[in-house]
Amino acid sequence: MHLPLGPRIPRPVRPTVGGSATGCQAGRYDPTAWETRPALSSASDRRGTVTWSFSENSEVPEEGRAPCAAPAGIGRNATIDRLWEAVTSATGPAVQLVRGEVGAGRTTVFAALAERLRSTRAVYQIACQPGDHLTPGLLAHRLLLALHQPAPSPASPAESAADARPPQDPPQPRPDPRGDAETLLGLFDRSRRGQGPAVILIDDAQHADPESVSLLRSVISGLASPRLLMSVAPVRCGWPAEQQAERAALTPLYDSRAVGITDLPPLTASDIARILAVRLHAVPDEDLVAEVHRLSGGNAAAVTAAAGGLAESGMVRVLIGHAQLVAHARILVLPDDDRFVRTLRGLGDVVWRVAKALSLLEHMGAPTARLIATATGLSDRTVGEALHRLVRYGFVIGPDGGRAAHAGGWAFRIPLVARAMQARLGPYERRVTSAIAVRALWARPSTAAGGAPEGNGHGGPAAHDAYLADRILDAGTLLERQRAARELFRVAERLRTTHGRRAWDWLRTAVELADDPAPGVSAVLAHASDAVHRGDSHVVEETAATLVRAHPLDALTRHTLAAVEITKLAATGDLAGLDARHRAHTAVVDRDSAVLAVLSASLLGLWSEVRDLVARTGLDQHPHPPQRAFGAALAATAMAVAGEPAAVYQSLRNPPAPDAGPPWATGVFGALLHQCEALLAMGDVTTLTAFLDERRLTVDRLPPQDVFLYQFLRGDWREAMANARRLLVNALPTERVPVSALVPARASTMLLAQGWPSRAKAVLDIARSVSTPMAHLLDADEAAAHLFLGRADDARETLRRGLAQASESGYVLGTGPLWSALAVTEAAEGRPDAAVSCLGRLRRAVAADGEGGRLLYLRTRMEAVRLSPALRKASDDTASDGPEAVAVARAWGQPYETARTLLAAAAAPRAKPRGAHLLREAYDRFGQLDALLWRHRTRMAMKDAGITVPDRRRAAQEMDLLLARLVAEGLTNRQLAAALSLSETSVSSRLNRLFRRVGLRSRVELTAAVTMGDPLFDLG
Secondary structure, eight states: OOOOOSSOOOOEEEEEESSOOTTOOSOEEOGGGGGGTTGGGOTGGGTTOEEEEEOTTSOOOOTTOOOSSOOTTTTTHHHHHHHHHHHHSTTSOSEEEEEOOTTSSHHHHHHHHHHHHTTTSEEEEEEOOTTGGGSTTHHHHHHHHHHHSOOOOOOOTTTHHHHTSOOOOOSSOOOOOTTOHHHHHHHHHHHHHHHOSEEEEEESGGGSOHHHHHHHHHHGGGOOSSEEEEEEOSOOTTOOGGGOSGGGTTHHHHTOTTEEEEEOOOOOHHHHHHHHHHHHTSEEOHHHHHHHHHHHTTOHHHHHHHHHHHHHTTOEEEETTEEEEOTTOOOOOOOTTSHHHHHHHHTOHHHHHHHHHHHHHTTSOTTHHHHHHHHHTOOHHHHHHHHHHHHHTTSEEOTTSSOGGGTTSOEESSHHHHHHHHHTOOHHHHHHHHHHHHHHHHTSHHHHTTOOOTTOOSSHHHHHHHHHHHHHHHHGGGSOHHHHHHHHHHHHHHTHHHHHHHHHHHHHHHHHHOSOOGGGHHHHHHHHHHHHHHTOHHHHHHHHHHHHHHSOOOHHHHHHHHHHHHHHHHHTTOHHHHHHHHHHHHHSOOTTTHHHHHHHHHHTTOHHHHHHHHHHHTGGGOSSHHHHHHHHHHHHHHHHHTTOTHHHHHHHTSOOOOOOSSOTTTSHHHHHHHHHHHHHHHTOHHHHHHHHHHTTOOGGGSOHHHHHHHHHHHTOHHHHHHHHHHHHHHOOTTSSTTHHHHHHHHHHHHHHHTTOHHHHHHHHHHHHTSOOTTGGGGHHHHHHHHHHTTOHHHHHHHHHHHHHHHHHHTOOTTHHHHHHHHHHHHHHTTOHHHHHHHHHHHHHHTTTSHHHHHHHHHHHHHHHHHHOHHHHHHOOSOTTHHHHHHHHHHHHTOHHHHHHHHHHHHHSTTOHHHHHHHHHHHHHHHHHTTOHHHHHHHHHHHHHTTOOOSOHHHHHHHHHHHHHHHHHTTOOHHHHHHHHTOOHHHHHHHHHHHHHHHTOOSHHHHHHHHHTTOGGGOOO
16 A cells, blocks of 8 residues: 655656756755755755756655656766866866766766866767767768857856757758868867867767767867867677777777767666656665666666666565565566567667677576587577677676686676676577576586586576576476476475565476475475465465475365465455454354464464363363474463463463474464564563573564564564565464554654654555554554644544543553553543552553563653652652652563653652763663653753753754654644744744755755755764
């Protein structure tokens, strides 16, 4: 699902240069200036920088919608600056060659440089085209015509767009420049004397005719002005064979001291992150950046194609300000009208066939060319010529291309192009070519032993095994079936945890190929278990069909299929289907069938029914240990939900025997997961850590929802937030109850603490858009968002609704935070009697929760007493609350809870002797969590207590960032003042200082900068 979050961002209207755009109603934000901050503070420093103009009256895109193009300067500002210096310096070279591969952005660099140069000098632009080499003297002719024309005067930014067009050849007799160096030099000199400084930009000079190049070589030594810049690709498009050598074309220019050379490097990952941020109006996730970087190889045109393709195909989702790569999305394939695909088709059928074969064989090392010849039926010589042509056009790296991974072989320069070629292989071509690759690999001795083949160092043994398995998958029955099945079983098992769905495809094919697939049943179940943990419902669903083929439909298999179906219904949010299955399993239930009824009831959140089913069927006394362990674990969780957590701790003292092979979802490991999740729901991370250590398990063996909650409780908020974004994009809160409902709740806690109230509320709204079981677990955080925005009545209504729903369903787990928030709200609103009543209900709700419950009660009472004078007068027994709460919090071991407790204890009456120490510790702990809102509240408490705030510079940066985030969330000055306990005058003054400090001029600019993750707001 997609919800627009926070304020709506005006979309870019058009690129402009220098000052504001004509008709622009609002400020301008320049994402290309990230590399040159703080130049935004000076209008003169911004001259010529390509920017995006924002208009309040323009159509507003949805969050994540891509603008038509990314800003030109990203990743190229440093190169443009160097070229500017070379051209404008009196001692710079007369001629500057700008080299870059096809798609590197040479034309974009020239366009941006031309815009910048026009403010100070005349600029002539000439673009060579493929086929120009066939007309001797054509480039020199264009130079003569350009210099004959009146020089374009330095233009204003608004006028420069029209001037950027290359001059058209007028219909007049063409002068013959061959050998006429004096004529050309004379025109250059007249241009210098009569028109002042001038620059000639020749784009795609690799297409220029050799005669003109030779003429230019002869006049370079006498050239003072105009300066000449030529962009050059390593492609000799369409040149005759005798002119393909560089020395026959542009290399003579390289030999001159009057010629400077600038190479365009590939875009870096940080460049790509900025491009994606501008295109998607969101901060790109690290996985998304890494994928685009891998696919594009840093090629600017490929980055644009990959970013646009991912955004338009639904493979990227934007949520809470971040762009995430959707898990298990289909593979991105370039369309037929893409520039790379069109160019490859234009090279002819032979090159096209060779390129397609190479896309499957590029990892084969030295024999690649010979294998391509075998696969295509072409001669070795024809294949060699086609490969060398692909190298000349910049698509392929040859054996001496300098990439160690392909030493001795051939490989595509841009992986995205290789993928495009693979997608255009026909079924028969793919099968035949893959079979040739597999036979070649099997013929190498190391392959038989499972090692990487000689001569193929691409990625090591794991990459080799994955490549081999993919080719076996494509080859199908063209290979010896049993050997193929053995290889696939081996690779699928070895790479099960790292290759996810690909490993599943290998295993499924192995089952189909094997004469006796029964031995693969355990592997199928293991893969299905992993798929459940990572939320891959596709693999879970396919497990059923695979098991039917692999094993007779005995009782165990039927039981497994039913458990798979139940799990899949929950993972996909089909609660109606899950409820129907539950009713079918509970219609006639006995001890053997009770497992499925209990499993479905737990996923529906029917915990009272879980307890009744276990008691009625005696599932916790089942003769088989796995079923008995599962029943006992679910019964203990049901009792914890009902307010009796002691049963969970009792179940931990009676560990089940090792799993002997019953279904993964309802066996011993399934029981262990429920025990871990019960502890996570109760917040007891200390016991959970000890339990995992005792079982010799690591946290990463748990499902991602559990890992997220563990990270949240341990205070690893940066990693937790990254995991939360992935879960919110790829998983539903119905998948694993109750922990899956706690994921959006805890994500909301972090977002609000870090200054994102609208995003915090949006996460909860998304969770409520499906019928989330145990939805009362979301209400405390929703109420916190309401309170932050000053909506106390909405907060009170939310809390009472959650308590009513919990009472109706028999839930006690999760009601403590609701009673706590309600008690504090009533105290703040001046209703001490209601606050006292809520404190009493809170005490009863957490009475059995041990240290965690005691901590919540003590902190709530301190906060309520501080807010209500009437409660303060009536409460004489609260003096020890602070020290006791701090001691309990330290033992409980949760940084966020500890920091909040320290702050509450420091603000409590009669806390002055220790208040300074408590506030400083709370301030440090909130800082470790990047909890900017709580850091601000702690600073306010420190100032009220007369305590010096450490590192004032850092504190000012944090305040700026908090204000920027809240402005980006759409808060008005009045709301900011109320939320931050400041006056409106103070808020206005702070915002004005912020705008001056960062060089931005409006809330629109500030919102754009924050939304796109401008490093200006990176605290480091």
